[in-house]
Amino acid sequence: MVPESRKEVRVFAPATVANVACGYDVLGFAIGEPGDEIVARYVDTPGLRIGKITGDNGKLPLEVDRNTAGVAALDLLRHLGMTDRGIELEVHKKMPFGSGLGSSAASAVAGAYAVNKLIGDPLTKKQLLPFAMAGEASADGAWHADNVGPCLLGGIVFIRSNEELDIAQLPAPGNLWAAVVHPELEILTKVARDILPKDIPLENVTQQIGNLGGLLCGLIQEDYELISRSIHDVIAEPRRQKLIPEFYRAKRDAEAAGALGFSISGAGPSCFALCEGEETARRVGQEVSRVFSEVPLENQVFVSKINPRGVHVVGEGASAGDPS
CATH class of the missing domain: 3.30.230.10 (Ribosomal Protein S5; domain 2)
Structure with missing residues (x-):
């Protein structure tokens, strides 16, 4: 010892x-x-x-x-x-x-x-x-x-x-940044899990496996376009988004501001965007923060590399x- x-x-x-x-x-x-x-x-x-x-x-x-x-x-x-x-x-x-x-x-x-x-x-x-x-x-x-x-x-x-x-x-690719926005509301993990389906169509499972494999390959190969094509959740996000006000508006604005992809962090309500470069990540964080502020929801923005x-x-x- x-x-x-x-x-x-x-x-x-x-x-x-x-x-x-x-x-x-x-x-x-x-x-x-x-x-x-x-x-x-x-x-x-x-x-x-x-x-x-x-x-x-x-x-x-x-x-x-x-x-x-x-x-x-x-x-x-x-x-x-x-x-x-x-x-x-x-x-x-x-x-x-x-x-x-x-x-x-x-x-x-x-x-x-x-x-x-x-x-x-x-x-x-x-x-x-x-x-x-x-x-x-x-x-x-x-x-x-x-x-x-x-x-x-x-x-x-x-x-x-x-x-x-x-x-x-x-x-982690060298220029991969994350913009995380935490809106001031609380979602219990149990509630977020209970809202998920017990049975998932095979088509959705196949698509999710493909996205996960693509994301892993994109990270390893530093292929930002492949990362962007792969950051999609067809299982949990469509159900959990209803717990987060204006989630899809925030997602649209994040992607319009240059995010590679945008989704829910864990059980929520925090959301994250992966971005290529600090400037893009800060711009995306500001746009998502603006959406939640207009709800209105107080929120915090955290921007960093992995x-x-x-x-x-x-x-x-x-x-x-x-x-x-």
């Missing part, structure tokens, strides 16, 4: 876009902001505790076994046989709840990663995946890595099997001892 090297560590876990239109539950990517921060520190009292939570308006529990960050961190400590260590967590929520940006996943990832860093990096990032997954699952009962995977590892992540947690990172780092220690450079 790597020796302990610090008494306190602060980490940042980024928001993520799940599904990416045609990759329902099997594809996701990390963005630059927003994200959650967690501080882990040694304390004299044995055991894991959560000392403080900010930014949650009192919604989140301090009990370790009822908090996504706490569940992930405790699961890790149990695995390592280190539950007697005196460790305190501070959770700083800087993401909206029910936003479709992986808020629960960010807390779970940050909890596991912060404790792993504090005790000296006994596990790699990829080895932390099941512990972070357990934390997220404690919040919504679902077991899918399209938020946790990219939040933990960074970049674009494809999940071959959620049950086996068989995941792979994909290259985040290659994922969760990391605040203040450390990209090459600073971050095994994956």
